[in-house]
Amino acid sequence: MWGLTWLDGRVHLDLSADxxxxxxxxxxxxxxxxxxxxxxxxxxxxxxxxPHLEVQRRGxxxxxxxxxxxxxxxxxxxxxxxxPVNDNLPSRREGDLLFGLGTCDMKGGDAxxxxxxATLTEPxxxxxxxxxxxxxxxxxxxxxxxxxxxxxxxxxxxxxxLMEPSNGVVEAGCQGTLRVEVTVRGERAHSARSWMGRxxxxxxxxxxxxxHDYQPRRPVIDGLTYHEGLNAVGxxxxxxxxxxxxxxxxxxxxxxAPDRSEAEAEAHVREVFDGFxxxxxxxxxxxxxxxxxxxxxxxxxAVGGTANPKFGWTDVARFxxxxxxxxxxGPGDPTLAHRxxxxxxxxQIIRCEEQLRGWLTRTV
Amino acid sequence: MWGLTWLDGRVHLDLSADxxxxxxxxxxxxxxxxxxxxxxxxxxxxxxxxPHLEVQRRGxxxxxxxxxxxxxxxxxxxxxxxxPVNDNLPSRREGDLLFGLGTCDMKGGDAxxxxxxATLTEPxxxxxxxxxxxxxxxxxxxxxxxxxxxxxxxxxxxxxxLMEPSNGVVEAGCQGTLRVEVTVRGERAHSARSWMGRxxxxxxxxxxxxxHDYQPRRPVIDGLTYHEGLNAVGxxxxxxxxxxxxxxxxxxxxxxAPDRSEAEAEAHVREVFDGFxxxxxxxxxxxxxxxxxxxxxxxxxAVGGTANPKFGWTDVARFxxxxxxxxxxGPGDPTLAHRxxxxxxxxQIIRCEEQLRGWLTRTV
Numbered sequence: 080m081w082g083l084t085w086l087d088g089r090v091h092l093d094l095s096a097d098x099x100x101x102x103x104x105x106x107x108x109x110x111x112x113x114x115x116x117x118x119x120x121x122x123x124x125x126x127x128x129x130p131h132l133e134v135q136r137r138g139x140x141x142x143x144x145x146x147x148x149x150x151x152x153x154x155x156x157x158x159x160x161x162x163p164v165n166d167n168l169p170s171r172r173e174g175d176l177l178f179g180l181g182t183c184d185m186k187g188g189d190a191x192x193x194x195x196x197a198t199l200t201e202p203x204x205x206x207x208x209x210x211x212x213x214x215x216x217x218x219x220x221x222x223x224x225x226x227x228x229x230x231x232x233x234x235x236x237x238x239x240x241l242m243e244p245s246n247g248v249v250e251a252g253c254q255g256t257l258r259v260e261v262t263v264r265g266e267r268a269h270s271a272r273s274w275m276g277r278x279x280x281x282x283x284x285x286x287x288x289x290x291h292d293y294q295p296r297r298p299v300i301d302g303l304t305y306h307e308g309l310n311a312v313g314x315x316x317x318x319x320x321x322x323x324x325x326x327x328x329x330x331x332x333x334x335x336a337p338d339r340s341e342a343e344a345e346a347h348v349r350e351v352f353d354g355f356x357x358x359x360x361x362x363x364x365x366x367x368x369x370x371x372x373x374x375x376x377x378x379x380x381a382v383g384g385t386a387n388p389k390f391g392w393t394d395v396a397r398f399x400x401x402x403x404x405x406x407x408x409g410p411g412d413p414t415l416a417h418r419x420x421x422x423x424x425x426x427q428i429i430r431c432e433e434q435l436r437g438w439l440t441r442t443v
Numbered sequence: 444m445w446g447l448t449w450l451d452g453r454v455h456l457d458l459s460a461d462x463x464x465x466x467x468x469x470x471x472x473x474x475x476x477x478x479x480x481x482x483x484x485x486x487x488x489x490x491x492x493x494p495h496l497e498v499q500r501r502g503x504x505x506x507x508x509x510x511x512x513x514x515x516x517x518x519x520x521x522x523x524x525x526x527p528v529n530d531n532l533p534s535r536r537e538g539d540l541l542f543g544l545g546t547c548d549m550k551g552g553d554a555x556x557x558x559x560x561a562t563l564t565e566p567x568x569x570x571x572x573x574x575x576x577x578x579x580x581x582x583x584x585x586x587x588x589x590x591x592x593x594x595x596x597x598x599x600x601x602x603x604x605l606m607e608p609s610n611g612v613v614e615a616g617c618q619g620t621l622r623v624e625v626t627v628r629g630e631r632a633h634s635a636r637s638w639m640g641r642x643x644x645x646x647x648x649x650x651x652x653x654x655h656d657y658q659p660r661r662p663v664i665d666g667l668t669y670h671e672g673l674n675a676v677g678x679x680x681x682x683x684x685x686x687x688x689x690x691x692x693x694x695x696x697x698x699x700a701p702d703r704s705e706a707e708a709e710a711h712v713r714e715v716f717d718g719f720x721x722x723x724x725x726x727x728x729x730x731x732x733x734x735x736x737x738x739x740x741x742x743x744x745a746v747g748g749t750a751n752p753k754f755g756w757t758d759v760a761r762f763x764x765x766x767x768x769x770x771x772x773g774p775g776d777p778t779l780a781h782r783x784x785x786x787x788x789x790x791q792i793i794r795c796e797e798q799l800r801g802w803l804t805r806t807v
Contacts, residue, residue, distance in 0.1 A: 308637035
């Protein structure tokens with residue numbers, strides 16, 4: 080049994096169970112984004128029972144900290160929410176795999192956090208365990224974003240580990256993202272007398288040519304090779320089947336390595352599309368891998384010595400924005416996230432817990 | 444007064460009035476497409492009163508013919524319908540201009556047809572006067588198209604004049620039109636790992652380049668210089684702001700001179716876009732100017748000696764399809780058609796009637 084019990088209308092987690100059982104407890108408490116309260120209550124209650132932790136609650140985000148006066152502090156964080164249920168609850172075990180919504184993204188990681196929090200009474204580093212809500216929805220709701228604004232001191236640390244699925248291998252930093260709309264203007268005319276107008280779609284040729292010929296950077300940062308990309312993700316134009324179009328709008332997404340700031344990324348895109356009308360519609364900064372920081376280096380060494388670059392954008396950038404180097408490290412294959420058949424190898428959960436426990440037990 | 448009278452719930456046209464007054468009668472009988480019946484009834488009754496005409500009715504299309512055994516027969520045609528009312532009825536005269544819905548497109552021309560039909564009892568050519576419905580809506584409703592299918596013998600002639608607005612100058616033939624969708628396919632990927640996919644929008648560059656560089660033909664036919672055009676009239680592509688798009692669809696409109704058939708036009712477009720997936724969505728043939736035909740040449744000479752090429756597609760192509768050379772010739776500036784402030788110079792209506800009367804009075 081994995082130990083989920085309901086009492087007086089509240090659900091109780093049993094953190095003395097093994098990490099796979101704890102994962103199943105977490106998975107079986109449904110917590111689709113915006114409906115994390117029951118799970119957050121259970122997490123808060125379970126952590127409050129540990130006398131070595133100071134527990135604070137902000138909305139459905141729970142923060143539990145040790146105060147041992149250690150030389151370093153590390154944040155270990157995970158989100159509590161999942162994407163919508165898709166006929167994949169409750170959890171079920173098939174051989175070495177655990178299936179169910181959130182097994183991979185990311186209640187396996189959450190279980191590791193909760194097990195460490197409940198059982199490591201005297202870690203070698205002070206630890207801030209951070210479980211937050213609303214990661215799977217628009218950024219405006221994101222619990223970690225809100226915490227960074229309301230209580231940045233609760234996120235202060237020398238180093239942070241975000242337990243997003245990464246197959247149990249460290250993924251460091253993340254690339255930034257910038258989205259722009261590039262507009263080409265022309266002049267309408269009847270298509271039977273096309274020479275009376277100017278075709279905005281034809282005039283977009285040079286734009287597409289620049290994208291087609293673009294050579295993305297592959298900078299090496301802290302020993303990791305990032306890989307940028309500048310891509311049209313949308314194009315639209317046209318008035319009617321017999322009208323020369325007077326406008327063509329291209330939506331372009333620039334994924335940039337973390338050695339560039341948002342401002343530098345924007346300047347670069349403006350340079351590429353020099354001469355065209357550009358509007359920035361969306362932007363998020365990258366995060367440097369920070370592997371030169373001793374705490375980060377020590378962590379990578381402790382969990383196998385391998386680190387890969389993270390290409391997609393993740394919440395590690397929020398720590399980076401507060402000056403805290405951060406990496407992704409968690410059980411589960413990220414390409415299985417959000418899939419109906421989401422699952423996690425139980426061995427990965429167990430190994431992640433062991434590796435983190437080993438690293439946290441050592442004194443800096 | 445322009446002589447519109449209502450009797451027993453029916454409206455009566457007075458074709459003994461001058462052509463400007465007849466235009467006002469026609470304009471003031473509202474006849475938006477699909478609502479031509481009242482006007483068609485009045486036209487049929489007025490023409491049936493002329494003993495030199497054989498009048499036939501098909502739906503709201505009225506055909507009136509002389510049978511004088513002349514050496515040649517000419518069709519003179521106009522549509523009875525208008526685009527929707529736009530606070531521009533009834534007609535009003537301002538100086539030398541007549542304002543109101545249909546004054547330009549094309550009740551001025553219809554008035555000329557009706558005046559000639561009612562008063563020319565012994566023309567030098569046999570004449571088929573043809574007033575039809577539903578020209579301003581989808582082709583499937585077009586009265587001339589229906590007549591060409593049900594009663595092609597009623598359209599038989601040596602020559603046809605369509606009295607669409609052309610500023611009282613002959614516009615000969617018309618260009619054909621072909622619309623195709625050209626699809627570029629790629630492969631989806633997350634835009635943070637764009638190299639895992641293939642960007643269909645980027646791969647459309649070569650398509651746009653071909654359109655951009657395209658040199659349209661300007662063939663001379665019967666002394667008239669046509670002007671082709673190959674234009675993108677629409678482009679679409681894109682899945683989401685973070686996805687490499689796997690499809691980009693370009694809508695292209697080819698306006699081709701009347702020395703090319705629809706099949707030749709399609710073959711040309713397929714050659715231009717060789718290597719891409721093409722679907723033809725719409726096509727209509729052009730019409731040769733036919734000015735080498737003696738009746739046509741004589742007509743052009745009779746109305747001033749000038750003929751211009753018609754670039755847009757018009758119903759003259761329907762006559763062409765039946766082997767009847769046809770031209771556009773009517774009062775009114777075609778660029779004023781469908782505008783709220785549509786109007787026609789009364790002098791143009793009068794001159795059109797005089798010129799046609801002079802030509803029709805002569806014996807071949």
